[in-house]
Amino acid sequence: xxxxxxxxxxxxxxxxxxxxxxxxxxxxxxxxxxxxxxxxxxxxxxxxxxxxxxxxxxxxxxxxxxxxxxxxxxxxxxxxxxxxxxxxxxxxxxxxxxxxxxxxxxxxxxxxxxxxxxxxxxxxxxxxxxxxx
Numbered sequence: 001x002x003x004x005x006x007x008x009x010x011x012x013x014x015x016x017x018x019x020x021x022x023x024x025x026x027x028x029x030x031x032x033x034x035x036x037x038x039x040x041x042x043x044x045x046x047x048x049x050x051x052x053x054x055x056x057x058x059x060x061x062x063x064x065x066x067x068x069x070x071x072x073x074x075x076x077x078x079x080x081x082x083x084x085x086x087x088x089x090x091x092x093x094x095x096x097x098x099x100x101x102x103x104x105x106x107x108x109x110x111x112x113x114x115x116x117x118x119x120x121x122x123x124x125x126x127x128x129x130x131x132x133x
Contacts, residue, residue: 002029006113010086015062017088019108020055026122033110033121038128040071040078044087047111047118053093056106086112 004024009016023031034048035041041048066088068077077091090107092098110116 004029004031006110006116008088008108008112008114010081010084010088010112012081012084012086014065014083015081015086015088016059017062018057018059019049019051019113021049021051025049025110025116027117027120030122033118033123034107034126035123036126036128038131041128044078044109045111046087046090046107046109047121047123048090048107049110050102050105050107052104053106056089056108088112 001023003020003022005018005020006025007016007018021031023029025031025033031049034050036046036048063079065082066079067082068079070077075095075097078087079089079091080087087109089109092102092107093104095102110121111118
């Protein structure tokens with residue numbers, strides 16, 4: 001298992017970041033991307049990876065520009081660019097309704113990574129639609 005750092009940005013470039021994953025994404029590595037079927041993930045078109053908070057770094061404090069949207073339990077901010085509306089991440093790090101193994105992590109939208117081919121990615125599905133709220 002070899003870690004890999006990806007460069008990412010929103011569509012307009014206002015939000016720029018790096019994200020280090022424990023394993024490179026397929027086809028280069030065996031890392032997987034999650035697709036959730038809950039209403040907000042479907043509408044936002046998320047392709048999610050789950051790095052530790054410490055492994056996501058925003059360049060030039062660009063995270064300070066992001067806006068947040070909260071819904072349902074209001075404990076997982078969906079962060080996005082206020083200019084181009086690109087969905088950057090879901091902050092699940094402090095949520096109390098997630099499995100212990102997900103604490104301290106972010107759900108980052110891998111479709112914002114540069115040099116990634118989603119057609120060749122190893123994508124798995126999650127049934128968020130039927131999870132208890």
